[in-house]
Amino acid sequence: MVPLRAAFFDRPTERVARDLLGRIIETGTGATRCRARIVETEAYLGEHDLACHAAVGRTARTEVLYGRPGLAYVYLIYGMYWCANAVTRREGLPSAVLIRAAEPVEGVDLMWKRRRAARRLVDLTSGPGRLCQALGITGPEHHGKSWNQPGLRILEGRPAARGSIVVTPRIGISEAADWPMRFFVRDNPFVSAQAETRKFLRTR
DNA sequence: TAAAGGATTTTCT
DNA sequence: GAAAATCCTTTAC
Numbered sequence: 001m002v003p004l005r006a007a008f009f010d011r012p013t014e015r016v017a018r019d020l021l022g023r024i025i026e027t028g029t030g031a032t033r034c035r036a037r038i039v040e041t042e043a044y045l046g047e048h049d050l051a052c053h054a055a056v057g058r059t060a061r062t063e064v065l066y067g068r069p070g071l072a073y074v075y076l077i078y079g080m081y082w083c084a085n086a087v088t089r090r091e092g093l094p095s096a097v098l099i100r101a102a103e104p105v106e107g108v109d110l111m112w113k114r115r116r117a118a119r120r121l122v123d124l125t126s127g128p129g130r131l132c133q134a135l136g137i138t139g140p141e142h143h144g145k146s147w148n149q150p151g152l153r154i155l156e157g158r159p160a161a162r163g164s165i166v167v168t169p170r171i172g173i174s175e176a177a178d179w180p181m182r183f184f185v186r187d188n189p190f191v192s193a194q195a196e197t198r199k200f201l202r203t204r
Numbered sequence: 205t206a207a208a209g210g211a212t213t214t215t216c217t
Numbered sequence: 218g219a220a221a222a223t224c225c226t227t228t229a230c
Contacts, residue, residue: 078223079212098222117225129223
């Protein structure tokens with residue numbers, strides 16, 4: 001399978017977020033290779049977007065967001081979990097897509113080992129922290145690296161059909177004006193079980 | 205099923 | 218010192 005190239009990520013962030021649905025995220029090589037089909041993403045648009053880490057400007061933490069399209073922005077959340085993003089748009093424009101959920105397609109045994117708390121299959125990769133744990137993505141190992149290299153890749157796969165994609169408005173899940181746009185595959189069981197998503201699915 | 209609280213560390217006020 | 222692009226467990230209805 002073919003990895004996505006930098007040009008894929010050098011486009012408006014919302015476009016990249018939508019187009020990543022159905023693509024294959026891959027970690028490891030040989031016996032440790034794991035693959036999963038991306039089913040949920042979020043768009044963080046830039047300094048003007050209060051939901052985006054780059055809203056605070058250029059700091060040590062946000063430096064990678066200003067980097068080349070196609071880099072991995074990996075950060076620690078709540079002191080415990082890693083979250084993985086793909087940097088979008090040209091160098092100097094700080095924006096990224098958070099990969100929130102995926103559907104395991106290869107290396108599932110290893111995912112079960114890494115996700116000790118998981119009881120059901122959907123617990124493996126339904127959420128940004130869970131996904132990183134299942135795939136073995138960490139800041140020390142992967143932050144600032146390219147998504148197009150052995151051991152850390154996003155492959156072309158087959159993009160999700162347009163009719164199967166749901167896009168939430170920035171205002172629509174919660175009242176917060178700084179809520180990000182969320183993109184996901186309709187009715188996919190791996191779409192994050194986060195309360196706001198469930199609420200949105202019920203009321204639409 | 206839902207709501208609440210704890211874990212744990214970095215970042216910024 | 219508080220909040221954070223989260224997850225897990227416990228407790229309550």
